[in-house]
Amino acid sequence: MVRVIFLCALSSGFLWAQSNPKLGVYSSRHYDVDHEINELFTQSTGIEVQFLQIKEAAQLVEKVKLEAKRTPADVIITVDVGNLWRAKEAGILQSIQSDFLFETIEPSLRDSASQWFALSKRARVLVYNKEKVKAEELSTYENLADPRWKSRLLVRTSTHVYNQSLTASLFASLGEKQAEAWIKGVTANLARKPEGGDTDQIKAVAAGVGDIALVNSYYVARIFQSKDKGDQELAKKLGVFFPNQKDRGTHINVSGGGVTKYASNKENAIKYLEFLLSEKAQKLYADANHEYPVNKTVKIDSVLQNFGEFKADQIGLDKVGANTPAAIRLMDKVGWR
Ligand SMILES: [Fe+2]
Numbered sequence: 602m603v604r605v606i607f608l609c610a611l612s613s614g615f616l617w618a619q620s621n622p623k624l625g626v627y628s629s630r631h632y633d634v635d636h637e638i639n640e641l642f643t644q645s646t647g648i649e650v651q652f653l654q655i656k657e658a659a660q661l662v663e664k665v666k667l668e669a670k671r672t673p674a675d676v677i678i679t680v681d682v683g684n685l686w687r688a689k690e691a692g693i694l695q696s697i698q699s700d701f702l703f704e705t706i707e708p709s710l711r712d713s714a715s716q717w718f719a720l721s722k723r724a725r726v727l728v729y730n731k732e733k734v735k736a737e738e739l740s741t742y743e744n745l746a747d748p749r750w751k752s753r754l755l756v757r758t759s760t761h762v763y764n765q766s767l768t769a770s771l772f773a774s775l776g777e778k779q780a781e782a783w784i785k786g787v788t789a790n791l792a793r794k795p796e797g798g799d800t801d802q803i804k805a806v807a808a809g810v811g812d813i814a815l816v817n818s819y820y821v822a823r824i825f826q827s828k829d830k831g832d833q834e835l836a837k838k839l840g841v842f843f844p845n846q847k848d849r850g851t852h853i854n855v856s857g858g859g860v861t862k863y864a865s866n867k868e869n870a871i872k873y874l875e876f877l878l879s880e881k882a883q884k885l886y887a888d889a890n891h892e893y894p895v896n897k898t899v900k901i902d903s904v905l906q907n908f909g910e911f912k913a914d915q916i917g918l919d920k921v922g923a924n925t926p927a928a929i930r931l932m933d934k935v936g937w938r
Pocket residue numbers: 817
């Protein structure tokens with residue numbers, strides 16, 4: 602008798618756990634704040650988030666593709682439109698309807714078929730050594746190809762999606778010929794063979810290895826707000842410049858997410874994306890990683906505010922994504938390592 606009651610208790614507990622609303626999320630973002638946001642989401646909706654971090658975006662896409670209808674992922678989150686575009690191309694996402702997402706996210710920051718949506722923005726800016734370069738000498742990304750910058754530029758390899766997306770945006774805006782000439786010019790002006798990540802380029806500018814680096818805005822912000830004395834010394838030497846302010850604007854990119862094709866909790870998945878765009882979550886994204894919020898009601902972080910306002914390139918990011926394969930071919934052809 603005792604055993605029967607025990608089994609009943611166990612099975613009712615199991616049933617309760619099963620009926621508790623759930624959501625599966627795969628993410629290739631790696632920030633502590635994402636766990637905090639998940640907890641807030643569970644608190645406000647009762648939906649339990651099963652969160653799996655996957656190191657590389659390509660692995661994430663492959664995993665969801667292989668799992669197909671059995672995937673536990675209802676939502677995927679990744680960085681850079683190049684990766685979001687690849688996820689869409691791989692057929693692992695579905696179009697969704699959400700008035701809140703459509704109203705909150707400007708059209709250039711979401712997929713035209715509503716398969717992915719931006720969660721946060723970053724700008725690809727120039728960082729320069731103030732002892733070697735005057736801000737007045739800087740103007741556009743195109744200008745970096747000018748021979749005057751010979752042996753003075755720093756940028757990471759072309760295998761990284763940040764450079765692939767920037768080149769894709771130039772390809773989309775200027776056409777193939779000019780994009781090819783730009784890659785040739787920039788690679789001819791490099792101060793060293795591409796090595797390291799964006800932070801390494803910033804430090805190399807401060808150390809005098811080169812005079813100008815092409816980097817994402819949040820890496821610069823991290824050094825500018827760092828409590829480390831060494832970083833504070835570096836920051837004193839550096840200036841930040843937003844290219845192309847007199848024409849199309851500075852290239853921006855996003856981290857973003859979408860609902861998987863075979864999501865078994867589609868409604869919860871949409872609720873989750875809407876929560877990520879809410880003021881509460883956007884503020885956490887913005888403050889924790891110095892990214893620009895997508896929800897315009899949220900203030901930008903004070904370090905970014907000090908960099909000044911800027912005009913962002915309004916080109917649809919889905920267009921940038923679609924030009925990525927052509928940009929990669931061109932970078933390979935010219936020999937940007
Ligand atoms: Fe990054």
